[in-house]
Amino acid sequence: MSEQHEQRKVILSGMQPSGQPHIGHFSGALKNWVQLQHEFDSLFCIVDLHAITVRQEPAKLRKATLDFAAMYIACGIDPEKSTLFVQSHVPQHAELAWVLNCMTGMGECSRMTQFKDKSAQHSENVNVGLFTYPILMASDILIYNADLVPVGADQKQHLELTRNLAERFNHHYSPTFTVPEPYISDVGGKIMSLQEPTKKMSKSDPNEKATIFLRDGDAEIRNKIKRAVTDSGTRIVMDEAGSPGIANLMTLYHLTTGMSFAEIEASFASTSGYAPFKEAVADAVATFVAPIRERFLEIRNNEEELKNILKRGAEHARDRARKTLRKVYKKTGFVEL
Numbered sequence: 001m002s003e004q005h006e007q008r009k010v011i012l013s014g015m016q017p018s019g020q021p022h023i024g025h026f027s028g029a030l031k032n033w034v035q036l037q038h039e040f041d042s043l044f045c046i047v048d049l050h051a052i053t054v055r056q057e058p059a060k061l062r063k064a065t066l067d068f069a070a071m072y073i074a075c076g077i078d079p080e081k082s083t084l085f086v087q088s089h090v091p092q093h094a095e096l097a098w099v100l101n102c103m104t105g106m107g108e109c110s111r112m113t114q115f116k117d118k119s120a121q122h123s124e125n126v127n128v129g130l131f132t133y134p135i136l137m138a139s140d141i142l143i144y145n146a147d148l149v150p151v152g153a154d155q156k157q158h159l160e161l162t163r164n165l166a167e168r169f170n171h172h173y174s175p176t177f178t179v180p181e182p183y184i185s186d187v188g189g190k191i192m193s194l195q196e197p198t199k200k201m202s203k204s205d206p207n208e209k210a211t212i213f214l215r216d217g218d219a220e221i222r223n224k225i226k227r228a229v230t231d232s233g234t235r236i237v238m239d240e241a242g243s244p245g246i247a248n249l250m251t252l253y254h255l256t257t258g259m260s261f262a263e264i265e266a267s268f269a270s271t272s273g274y275a276p277f278k279e280a281v282a283d284a285v286a287t288f289v290a291p292i293r294e295r296f297l298e299i300r301n302n303e304e305e306l307k308n309i310l311k312r313g314a315e316h317a318r319d320r321a322r323k324t325l326r327k328v329y330k331k332t333g334f335v336e337l
């Protein structure tokens with residue numbers, strides 16, 4: 001990276017390679033990351049260490065990690081501009097996490113709503129990793145001294161813990177970490193399930209009809225949208241509370257055409273029934289996803305090149321992470337040889 005990159009503010013974000021990337025990931029995260037990479041010194045990772053806090057099949061995890069990497073690039077993350085890497089390729093994240101584990105109270109972790117939700121969801125496997133998940137996330141962020149962390153609103157609490165840990169370390173030893181700010185990026189970008197439009201679209205939804213995966217074919221996309229759950233009304237208006245299914249389709253239409261909600265309402269004001277609107281949304285989403293899918297397949301089918309990109313990303317990330325970890329170890333009192 002050039003000198004110029006070093007002076008810019010640092011951003012870091014990541015996604016878990018569990019399941020497959022969907023249009024919610026694009027709308028709530030990837031779309032913003034692509035824009036931010038032009039302005040910031042950007043690091044984007046695939047957090048495979050986090051993924052194993054819930055049970056994963058090794059072959060699926062391996063595949064999903066490469067799928068997510070390819071999808072980041074297909075959506076516009078430029079590996080020449082951003083550092084794109086896999087978390088487990090940079091062992092310093094886990095090493096810093098150990099130090100931070102020893103500075104975090106049990107109570108701080110047990111207060112995390114995501115821990116409470118996930119341990120209820122996976123009651124057969126409430127492991128210690130799930131409990132310390134936010135400490136590993138704090139390490140992901142602090143090891144690069146990130147200034148800003150683009151995340152969904154649900155991650156705010158984890159960011160707050162990250163800030164506390166940075167301040168605690170800085171105060172206990174001496175200034176070491178940048179105290180990061182959350183950059184809540186999913187305002188207006190939240191995509192809901194096509195089958196239960198009051199729940200967010202999720203890669204772990206067992207009902208495949210609920211989710212538009214970025215690798216879905218045209219016919220699949222059209223079918224899913226035509227079968228999307230709506231209400232018995234007829235008007236195309238943005239009313240999230242009264243008509244969440246239509247509001248969600250309007251969000252998808254806005255995302256894929258760039259039209260404002262007012263423009264969408266105006267252009268369908270004289271249409272009766274939902275069918276023509278659904279048809280238009282299906283066209284727009286299918287047209288939008290097609291080039292992403294094609295780029296994805298091209299990148300994914302050249303695994304050697306994809307791995308080379310990840311290798312370069314990991315090397316660059318490791319160089320930076322090593323410097324922070326060396327300082328942390330020194331301040332902690334570990335002997336340097």
Ligand code: ATP
Nearest residue numbers: 015016024025028029152190191200201202203204
């Ligand atoms: P899931 O429930 O699908 O497992 P998650 O939020 O746990 O989702 P991550 O893979 O960690 O999944 O999410 C990565 C990023 O994508 C986060 O920033 C999250 O806010 C965003 N994201 C995920 N689903 C949606 C959605 N339906 N709408 C908008 N943003 C989303």
Ligand code: LTN
Nearest residue numbers: 012013014015047050137140151
């Ligand atoms: N917990 C986040 C994923 C995540 C992350 C990070 C996001 C892991 N490490 C570091 C930003 C920065 C999630 O569930 N979306």
